[in-house]
Amino acid sequence: QLQLQESGPGLVKPSETLSLTCSLSGGSISSTHYFWGWIRQPPGKGLEWIGSIYYSGSASYNPSLRTRVTISVDTSKNHFSLRLNSVTTADTAVYYCARLRVGALFDDWGQGTLVTVSS
Amino acid sequence: SYVLTQAPSVSVTPGKTATFTCGGNNIGSKSVHWYQQKPGQAPVLVIYYDGDRPSGIPERFSGSNSGNTATLTISRVEVGDEADYYCQVWDSSSDSPVFGGGTKLTVL
Numbered sequence: 001q002l003q004l005q006e007s008g009p010g011l012v013k014p015s016e017t018l019s020l021t022c023s024l025s026g027g028s029i030s031s032t033h034y035f036w037g038w039i040r041q042p043p044g045k046g047l048e049w050i051g052s053i054y055y056s057g058s059a060s061y062n063p064s065l066r067t068r069v070t071i072s073v074d075t076s077k078n079h080f081s082l083r084l085n086s087v088t089t090a091d092t093a094v095y096y097c098a099r100l101r102v103g104a105l106f107d108d109w110g111q112g113t114l115v116t117v118s119s
Numbered sequence: 120s121y122v123l124t125q126a127p128s129v130s131v132t133p134g135k136t137a138t139f140t141c142g143g144n145n146i147g148s149k150s151v152h153w154y155q156q157k158p159g160q161a162p163v164l165v166i167y168y169d170g171d172r173p174s175g176i177p178e179r180f181s182g183s184n185s186g187n188t189a190t191l192t193i194s195r196v197e198v199g200d201e202a203d204y205y206c207q208v209w210d211s212s213s214d215s216p217v218f219g220g221g222t223k224l225t226v227l
Contacts, residue, residue: 037216047154047162047205047218060215063120096161100216103209105152107173109161 002027004097004110012091012117018084022097022110029078030055035100038071038082040093041112048093052100053080087117121210123219130225131196139191139222141206149208151189153182156221157202165204166191193224201226 008020022036029036037052051061053071061069065084073080084091094114098106124142131137141151151169154162164173166182169189179194193200206219 046221047207049216049218052216062215063213103214104150105164105167105207105209106154106162106216107164107167109163112161 002099002108004099004108006095006097006110006113008113008115010114010116012087012115013119014088014117015086018082018087018091018115018117020082020095020097020113020115021079022081023077023079025078027099029073029080030075033102035102036073036080037098037100037106039096039098039106039109040091041096042090042093050082050084050095089117091115092117120213121208121217123206123208123217125204125206125219125222127220128223128225130227132227133196133198135196137193137196137200137224139193139204139206139224141189141191141219142187143189143208144187146187146189146208147185149184151182151184152207153191154205154207155200155202156205162205196224196226198226200224 003025005023012018035052038050051071053059053073059071068085070083094112096112097110099108153166155165156162165176169184170182181192183190203221205221210217
């Protein structure tokens with residue numbers, strides 16, 4: 001049974017960098033059938049895809065965030081990571097990592113982690 | 120970019136049928152997936168590829184897709200079905216996933 005777990009600071013100051021890691025257990029990040037994605041949800045709002053990455057390191061990003069986002073993968077540690085630069089209060093959200101079937105759907109999600117941007 | 124439109128809210132009494140719509144330009148040509156999100160929890164896939172159910176999802180959940188509208192139907196609604204429901208497709212033109220804005224189900 002695959003499990004995904006987000007980790008990282010729950011509080012980030014404006015203009016700084018948000019960094020999160022998603023660790024996998026019960027499955028391999030090197031599977032050829034899946035991408036690995038980040039999705040966020042501001043309080044009281046809907047879901048927004050941030051970006052996704054394949055185990056090879058090939059990544060794609062939401063155009064609205066592309067200039068500030070980097071997603072990376074570490075197959076030796078079986079985890080992938082998110083960096084979001086120059087954050088503002090608008091980046092306050094619950095951040096989820098999830099498994100993405102190639103070209104399709106998110107079939108497994110982490111529990112999510114709340115990141116608050118505040119001075 | 121591709122846009123999915125969902126009604127903000129749906130209300131139903133227990134035992135009745137709840138219907139959620141997801142509108143998009145020629146959405147019938149795409150595969151639609153539906154997620155249930157209960158308060159404080161991560162989304163859970165309840166319907167994939169228009170009408171398939173993952174293991175563990177009750178048969179009360181069903182889906183269809185045609186023309187410009189995809190539909191999620193919950194029959195014999197229970198209080199425990201109260202949640203937000205999101206539709207999602209893959210936008211091939213941008214090679215990225217797209218979510219609808221979500222519909223909140225209230226069970227009266």
